[in-house]
Amino acid sequence: MNRRTFRRAVLSLGIATTTLVAAVATPAYARPDHLAPTPAVASPVFAITDGVARQVAVTDRSELSRLGVAAASGPVDLLAAGVDARLAGDLRAANQRLLVAKGLPGGTGSLLRLRLAHPDMRAALARGEAPLVAATPPDDSAASVHAYDRSGATVVLDAARVPQRPVLVVDVDTERALTAGLALMRQELGARGIDRAAPARPTTRASGVSASAGYWATKVNAVRLSDDEEPWIKGDAEIYNLVAGFGLDGKVKVDLVQMPYLDHDGTTYYPNQLLVHFSSYKYNLADVVMMEDDGDTNYSSLVKAIAGALLVIVDGGAYTPLVNAILDAIPTSWYTDDPDFVDAWYTLSTASSGRKHGAGANGWMDVAPYWVEQF
Incomplete structure (x- = not known):
């Protein structure tokens, strides 16, 4: 919403x-x-999820492909996704920072999830196109979305138009x-x-x-x-x-x-x-x-x-x-x-x-x- x-x-x-x-x-x-x-302030939650998005984008190609296939079927709990040990440790640390940023108890569990940005992107994923990875932006009025490619470089997307290339989104399990x-x-x-x-x-x-x-x-x-x-x-x-x-x-x-x-x-x-x-x-x-x-x-x-x-x-x-x-x-x-x-x-x-x-x-x-x- x-x-x-x-x-x-x-x-x-x-x-x-x-x-x-x-x-x-x-x-x-x-x-x-x-x-x-007052002027918009930086979102601590976005800073965390944006950092995770870049880490996921530059992970091993086969692992990113596996995450994309899983996300095409529904949101993926990133802490339970079975990624490599280094990324898993970074994700656990990011989740702890996320709990602090949201003022929630440490026992709340995993809040980091990965989802496909739009159902129309499933076909591109099925064809083997490499997905971009982005975090949910804090401002709905923004004209652009910043995503990351396999090299970690920023790719600017139109916020009003669904891109042809598949995009995986890192966001918070709000439920x-x-x-x-x-x-x-x-x-x-x-x-x-x-x-x-x-x-x-x-x-x-x-x-x-x-x-x-x-x-x-x-x-x-x-x-x-x-x-x-x-x-x-x-x-x-x-x-x-x-x-x-x-x-x-x-x-x-x-x-x-x-x-x-x-x-x-x-x-x-x-x-x-x-x-x-x-x-x-x-x-x-x-x-x-x-x-x-x-x-x-x-x-x-x-x-x-x-x-x-x-x-x-x-x-x-x-x-x-x-x-x-x-x-x-x-x-x-x-x-x-x-x-x-x-x-x-x-x-x-x-x-x-x-x-x-x-x-x-x-x-x-x-x-x-x-x-x-x-x-």
Whole structure:
């Protein structure tokens, strides 16, 4: 999935409009208007994967051919690829640096993978054409892709046009990284006193002549993200949501909800997924911030930034939207690629129904109230 082009200047306008029409009290947290985009910073993850790409490109010809054949069938775990001892040692060292760059525990496992850039390249590989090797670039708006040939020389490719020559891509196993990252974030948020909004308070609802115990939730019937142009080298991203509201104790609660099926822009998905659980909320409102991991996310830094912003918000007796606080906690420089902000939905309630467009106009969700019955 490609890099969202949504920037803070646009976000401020979209969010301000959404906040004005929301039937809630004026937020006690005001989004600063003076923030300006900062220059792009070098990506530590890209520096690692780019170095690995060059090492793979100059490896033994037969070994590179074997890796290409394997990658044509699906992503290859580079640490389990059975390469020669010297390259294997370099890959293990690179993977350890990658775990540090992403703020993940050492026991997370291998994050380095190799994949074929585009299915149309399989025929060229089958004909025996020597592949180029590249790393996933950190900037979706770049006009070119830098790949390496057998000699280690740089070959510049058009980012908008799939090349005739096969390209193998070194990138991050974002599925594994996200699973480990969200586990870390849940642990760290809990340690800082920001709990999950797990079902905790049974209620009753009149249903004809009887009553049943349970709680209200918001169900996502369909979801779609904007159809943006993306470079051919980009792989699928991993989508997750920060669902935030005030708990019964008046403290902020955050749920981290994955959407593992949401692989592509311009495609409508029908997950029937529960997104917001209202059983533990003080108010009948919650906010959703949708994000994606394209590879660069440092989860340790992310959770510290978000926790630091949310812990200072005090329940003032009226619901305070939490989207601004979450987004302002993320350094502007991170918006160059990761953690990618996708969109935000303000003040979903137990009555929310129908199509809800995000504040940034980058996606929509069809939602409906859902009563979760207690056994």
